[in-house]
Amino acid sequence: MNVMRIQGGIPLRGTVRTQGAKNAALPVMAACLLLKGGTLALDNVPDLCDVSTMMELLGALGVEVSREEDRVLLNVPEDIAWEAPEHLVRKMRASSLALGPLLARGGRAALPLPGGCSIGSRPIDLHLKGLVQMGAKIEIRNGVVHAAADRLRGRRIYLDFPSVGATENLMMAAALARGETIIENTAREPEIENLAAVLRTMGVPIEMEGTGCVRIKGVDEAQPGRERVIPDRIEACTYILAGVMTGGEITVCDVVPAHIDALLAKLEEAGARFSVRKGEVTVFPVERLQSVSLKTMPYPGFPTDLQPQMTAALALAGGVSMVEESVFQARFLYAEELNRMGADIRIKGDTAIINGVRRLDGASVRATDLRAGAALILAGLSASGETRIEDMVHVWRGYEAIDRKLRGLGASVSLEEGAER
Numbered sequence: 001m002n003v004m005r006i007q008g009g010i011p012l013r014g015t016v017r018t019q020g021a022k023n024a025a026l027p028v029m030a031a032c033l034l035l036k037g038g039t040l041a042l043d044n045v046p047d048l049c050d051v052s053t054m055m056e057l058l059g060a061l062g063v064e065v066s067r068e069e070d071r072v073l074l075n076v077p078e079d080i081a082w083e084a085p086e087h088l089v090r091k092m093r094a095s096s097l098a099l100g101p102l103l104a105r106g107g108r109a110a111l112p113l114p115g116g117c118s119i120g121s122r123p124i125d126l127h128l129k130g131l132v133q134m135g136a137k138i139e140i141r142n143g144v145v146h147a148a149a150d151r152l153r154g155r156r157i158y159l160d161f162p163s164v165g166a167t168e169n170l171m172m173a174a175a176l177a178r179g180e181t182i183i184e185n186t187a188r189e190p191e192i193e194n195l196a197a198v199l200r201t202m203g204v205p206i207e208m209e210g211t212g213c214v215r216i217k218g219v220d221e222a223q224p225g226r227e228r229v230i231p232d233r234i235e236a237c238t239y240i241l242a243g244v245m246t247g248g249e250i251t252v253c254d255v256v257p258a259h260i261d262a263l264l265a266k267l268e269e270a271g272a273r274f275s276v277r278k279g280e281v282t283v284f285p286v287e288r289l290q291s292v293s294l295k296t297m298p299y300p301g302f303p304t305d306l307q308p309q310m311t312a313a314l315a316l317a318g319g320v321s322m323v324e325e326s327v328f329q330a331r332f333l334y335a336e337e338l339n340r341m342g343a344d345i346r347i348k349g350d351t352a353i354i355n356g357v358r359r360l361d362g363a364s365v366r367a368t369d370l371r372a373g374a375a376l377i378l379a380g381l382s383a384s385g386e387t388r389i390e391d392m393v394h395v396w397r398g399y400e401a402i403d404r405k406l407r408g409l410g411a412s413v414s415l416e417e418g419a420e421r
């Protein structure tokens, strides 16, 4: 199912439900590693390739993993392995989330360095620096991080950048540390709040001060627990943009509107029409969006994970828009693909200059990464004629049944096999 074909130009209509958040599910699944005997039950876990990779990783470490519909049960025995297999870490960078909890539970962990990826360099130096401050000894040998500590010690840690992954790894490490850990300048993404809720159900006292400060009181033993994964704000926004770009009228339900304020504010500025009710957003047709400019930033700023999809929408807006990427260095690879469809986008350093065109035309294009793939799907839905998107393998990492959900909204979308690169 590596190729998607879209017959564009159909205004979408109907209702679509948001999946559980990929970026919340991955860290909360890793949190099960804090248990020494017992089960962590998670509801609303999306059925995605990245979630399967995390299940595989936990399974390889010795966790008994089972899924029943959207509930995942993670049953952790007292003794588990401490080395993360290289092929899984290479497949998914979020495998590095195993480092903090593995080290905290067993006093040692080995994790191959994740390496770069197509959206830019993605070091884990902030994760490692925080662990060292908590008393871990860290050595990197032959591309593998070896971490050891008798028992981590609670500390005051200031993150040089509000990294999502570093905040999560350190919160999990702190859960079993001796004493209190205060992490400052943390990421404030809703997914961090979800991880805090999971750690609380596991008996770990956590206070979040809402301004980028998290206080965690380490416990001797984590307890079994149960929690629900929050709705996926990036998926919800992608469908909202699909409605806007096709001039359709769709309702996206199971959303937390407060989580998607950054997009809604920009859409309002661009002249989109929508209504927000509890847990639902409905978009209404408008003639054409107007250009807007934006810069991606850590939450509550405009999410980098929505930058390609928003750029696709602005490719059709009246006037010139500027989109500046400040989180990752190389997140504009998809612009050339949109230009193949008739968009007029120029990249200057970390800014895309988008000269809005009146229409896009279907073409054969390639998804260079997950959100790039989503942007091409949006472009294909609004283009005239057929769009053929290769390398859908990236899209399956983050969008559950996107073909079925789009067909449910009236889109003409089909899948075919294609060579995996």
Ligand code: UD1
Residues within 6 Å of the ligand: 022, 023, 024, 026, 093, 094, 121, 122, 123, 124, 125, 126, 127, 128, 161, 162, 163, 164, 165, 166, 187, 304, 305, 327, 328, 329
């Ligand atoms: C998470 C999300 C990803 C999203 C990103 C930013 C998951 C599984 N993935 O990724 O979808 O795009 O947040 O919202 O939740 N950095 C360092 N050193 C570090 C860590 C990060 O320099 O130790 C830099 C990165 O290179 C990047 C920036 O910080 O430029 C943001 O990275 P980070 O917030 O850590 O993103 P991830 O947790 O990898």
